[in-house]
Amino acid sequence: VPSLRTVWMFNKLPGPNDLPFFFGSAWHLFRINMDDVFPYIQKRLAEFGGMYACYFMGLPTVICSDPEVIEAILTSNKNIDKGPEYKFIGRWLANGILLSTGEKWRQRRKMLTPSFHFKILEDGMGCMSRGWRKTLEVLLATKGQPVDLQPILGKGALDIICESAMGYVLEDNDDRSNEYVAAVKRATRDSTKRVYNPLLKSDFIFDLTPLSRSHAKDLGILHGFTGKIIRERKAAFDEEKQLEYSDADGKKRQVFLDTLLEMSKKENLNDNDIREEVDTFMFAGHDSTSTALQFLMMHLAENPEVQEKAYKEQQEIFGYSDRDPTKEDLSKMHYLDQVIKESLRLHPPAPSIAWLLCEDVQLPNGRIIPAGAKVLIYIILTHRNPKYWDDPDAFKPERFDPDLCKTRHPYSYIPFSAGPRNCIGQKFALLEMKIGVSTILRACKLTTTTNSRDLKYKMLIILQPSTPIKIAVFPRNK
Numbered sequence: 468v469p470s471l472r473t474v475w476m477f478n479k480l481p482g483p484n485d486l487p488f489f490f491g492s493a494w495h496l497f498r499i500n501m502d503d504v505f506p507y508i509q510k511r512l513a514e515f516g517g518m519y520a521c522y523f524m525g526l527p528t529v530i531c532s533d534p535e536v537i538e539a540i541l542t543s544n545k546n547i548d549k550g551p552e553y554k555f556i557g558r559w560l561a562n563g564i565l566l567s568t569g570e571k572w573r574q575r576r577k578m579l580t581p582s583f584h585f586k587i588l589e590d591g592m593g594c595m596s597r598g599w600r601k602t603l604e605v606l607l608a609t610k611g612q613p614v615d616l617q618p619i620l621g622k623g624a625l626d627i628i629c630e631s632a633m634g635y636v637l638e639d640n641d642d643r644s645n646e647y648v649a650a651v652k653r654a655t656r657d658s659t660k661r662v663y664n665p666l667l668k669s670d671f672i673f674d675l676t677p678l679s680r681s682h683a684k685d686l687g688i689l690h691g692f693t694g695k696i697i698r699e700r701k702a703a704f705d706e707e708k709q710l711e712y713s714d715a716d717g718k719k720r721q722v723f724l725d726t727l728l729e730m731s732k733k734e735n736l737n738d739n740d741i742r743e744e745v746d747t748f749m750f751a752g753h754d755s756t757s758t759a760l761q762f763l764m765m766h767l768a769e770n771p772e773v774q775e776k777a778y779k780e781q782q783e784i785f786g787y788s789d790r791d792p793t794k795e796d797l798s799k800m801h802y803l804d805q806v807i808k809e810s811l812r813l814h815p816p817a818p819s820i821a822w823l824l825c826e827d828v829q830l831p832n833g834r835i836i837p838a839g840a841k842v843l844i845y846i847i848l849t850h851r852n853p854k855y856w857d858d859p860d861a862f863k864p865e866r867f868d869p870d871l872c873k874t875r876h877p878y879s880y881i882p883f884s885a886g887p888r889n890c891i892g893q894k895f896a897l898l899e900m901k902i903g904v905s906t907i908l909r910a911c912k913l914t915t916t917t918n919s920r921d922l923k924y925k926m927l928i929i930l931q932p933s934t935p936i937k938i939a940v941f942p943r944n945k
């Protein structure tokens with residue numbers, strides 16, 4: 468329940484004259500189709516200049532897409548608490564780095580950041596190439612039939628995070644990864660239902676519903692999978708047989724899970740601590756990357772001239788060779804860099820993020836968002852804010868020409884969020900995406916009948932189109 472101070476200060480902020488308190492703006496959202504939530508919020512943000520205040524089920528909520536407001540919030544070192552809706556994924560991810568706060572989050576962030584150092588990531592490049600090569604075979608086996616690529620890319624990205632971060636190699640015929648990918652989709656969908664349905668907010672009521680039973684079954688699949696990975700690695704680690712992971716090329720290296728196991732000795736991490744981080748990184752490390760790749764492939768398929776230009780760049784680097792990309796190769800892919808950035812602009816896999824303020828935030832225009840208010844940052848709408856982006860719905864990789872980027876507001880483009888709680892896996896994700904597109908683009912031509920401007924989206928933690936995007940994959944004639 469917000470304090471009187473919060474309500475008093477909050478009521479001074481600009482916003483629609485909605486029904487006050489309990490339902491507030493939620494009332495409008497209940498009456499519109501869930502697929503129309505983004506356009507609805509976009510319209511309201513345009514009306515109020517990129518930020519408005521409203522009550523959402525009794526909670527004072529500021530909704531924003533204005534980079535000036537976002538900068539004021541994300542640069543704070545004190546406002547690091549996530550919004551209350553994140554608790555609905557708490558049964559799955561517990562109190563790992565994504566959901567934790569305060570001292571616990573600070574310690575974890577400090578402890579885990581070195582695992583994402585560029586040098587360590589470079590060591591994992593071979594594993595990324597191997598993973599995308601396998602995915603390429605599956606894509607080519609579709610023989611030009613238009614298919615939904617999400618499950619195929621999801622499995623590809625999961626195989627990569629399993630091997631590169633957990634040292635766990637999934638066999639080709641191992642169906643558990645498909646099962647895991649599908650359970651992640653269901654678990655995030657069902658958790659989001661609890662955000663929008665006031666009855667399901669209470670654990671007591673939720674636990675009486677059939678949804679809770681199917682959710683528990685999915686959690687069983689998710690925890691069962693990660694539990695097995697941890698048990699096997701721990702057994703090897705305890706016996707000191709295999710302190711370093713040796714990958715398919717025979718190279719020895721320590722993976723993220725080994726770092727956790729090592730720290731469990733030094734820093735008193737118990738089994739639950741390890742478990743919550745493995746669950747967090749398995750989820751965050753595959754779903755967002757495969758979603759990003761799905762939209763990227765859609766944009767390439769929809770814009771043949773961009774696809775050809777990106778392909779030509781690959782040819783200049785590799786000729787007709789299908790060898791794995793090296794660090795030097797990747798540094799030459801300037802146009803592909805721009806294509807990836809533009810795709811993440813139009814389709815950021817994490818479309819919105821939510822914060823609960825623990826201290827007041829002073830905005831550049833002098834207004835104050837009070838402590839106790841929730842702030843919903845619509846990354847996807849920031850990326851399409853016409854004040855900062857010319858012709859915002861058009862796919863134009865040239866926008867990311869380095870000289871043009873320098874002139875733009877730094878918080879107008881935040882696919883990985885920003886500030887102290889930005890994405891810890893950002894470099895990993897960009898490396899993985901670049902290797903993935905390079906592998907696929909050199910071997911295939913993509914086409915689609917999807918018109919991205921007609922797409923509608925589901926309101927989920929990870930961006931998902933309301934209807935599957937169908938893409939046809941053809942082998943390139945060399």
Ligand code: HEM
Pocket residue numbers: 549564565566576747748751752753755756759815816817820821882883884887888889890891892893895896897
């Ligand atoms: C294209 C791919 C990715 C995108 C767009 C993305 C985006 C984001 C965003 C927007 C956040 C902030 C979430 C919030 O405030 O609620 C975040 C946090 C996080 N991401 Fe990513 N991410 C991607 C890939 C990855 C990968 C590959 C990993 C791990 C290997 C990862 C691990 C994490 C973790 C652990 C956090 C929480 C960080 C913290 O709270 O300190 N992400 N990501």
